[in-house]
Amino acid sequence: MNWQGRRKSDNVEDQRNTEFSGGSGSSGNMLRLLPMAVKFLGFKGTAIAVVCLGLYGLFTGNLGSMLALLGLQQGPTKTQISSQPVQETAAEKQMVEFVSVVLADTEETWKALFQEKGKTYHEPRLVLFRNAVDSACGFADSATGPFYCPGDKKVYLDLSFFDQLQDRFNAPGDFAQAYVIAHEVGHHVQTLLGISSKVHAARKQMSKTESNKLLVRQELQADCFAGIWAYHAQTNRKLLQAGDVEEGLAAASAVGDDTLQKQQQGYVVPDSFTHGSAAQRVQWFKTGLQNGDLDSCNTFGKQ
Secondary structure, three states: OOOOOOOOOOOEEEOOOEEEEOOOHHHOOOEEEOOOOEEOOOOEOOOEOOOOOOOOOOOOOOHHHHHHHHHHOOOOOEEEEOOOOOOOOHHHHHHHHHHHHHHHHHHHHHHHHHHHOOOOOOOOEEEEOOOEEEEOOEEEEHHHOOEEEOOOOEEEEOOHHHHHHHHOOOOOOHHHHHHHHHHHHHHHHHHHOOHHHHHHHHHOOOOHHHHHHHHHHHHHHHHHHHHHHHHHHHHHHOOOOOOHHHHHHHHHHHOOHHHHHHHHHOOOOHHHOOOOOHHHHHHHHHHHHHHOOHHHHOHHHOO
């Protein structure tokens, strides 16, 4: 990606020096997200694949595992914020700059598209954290993966996830990382347009299977919105380089529910999908990338 030297967003909030008492974020056990949070992956960590009390698409798999987990660990009860500056390597410093540039570019895209619709785009904030974080949707640790919380209109990201994206999910490259950010910003767009609240209300009236299907449509639309950003980033600002699109498609495929379930448990349970199959995620990311238009991302109107 041609990102160096470009404008950086003022909406990056660095909480990497925040420490929590009453629980360990690095333990992989702390999770207390409330129903409206939406996240990039359908699985938490390497040992847990669950649906938790109808949480807004956070997980897929076995409910009992998460109930037991929540019973054992409710997370920290208070925080202690370090007064020391954030300690970071040169690589982390560059990554923070990269994230800030990508976020700024999404701001450019969505501000223009909202203006075309006669609307005002209210920019989200992106919170960087290490190990654990406290959001308006509750506490979460790094194993939760990147997520968006409508309660405070913030995207949450532990930079270590990008290492997992490369090493665990075999989706390397800066554009794969940008796709993750753009997907979560896509959930913010859904919130501003009133889509998320409608989905959440509708799911309360549905069976678990039908609820999951509707959630999949919401996640696929966020993938399509990520594609819209990529279209305008290239068309208007020439941000992409050769191979970037392939990196994005590889990332979309790597985090499909079927791909993750095969890795996690060796078999696929389509009725438990909450984010969409690899093929679906690739399809809708490509749809947004090819059209660059909001109207092309009506995942709710197509089977």
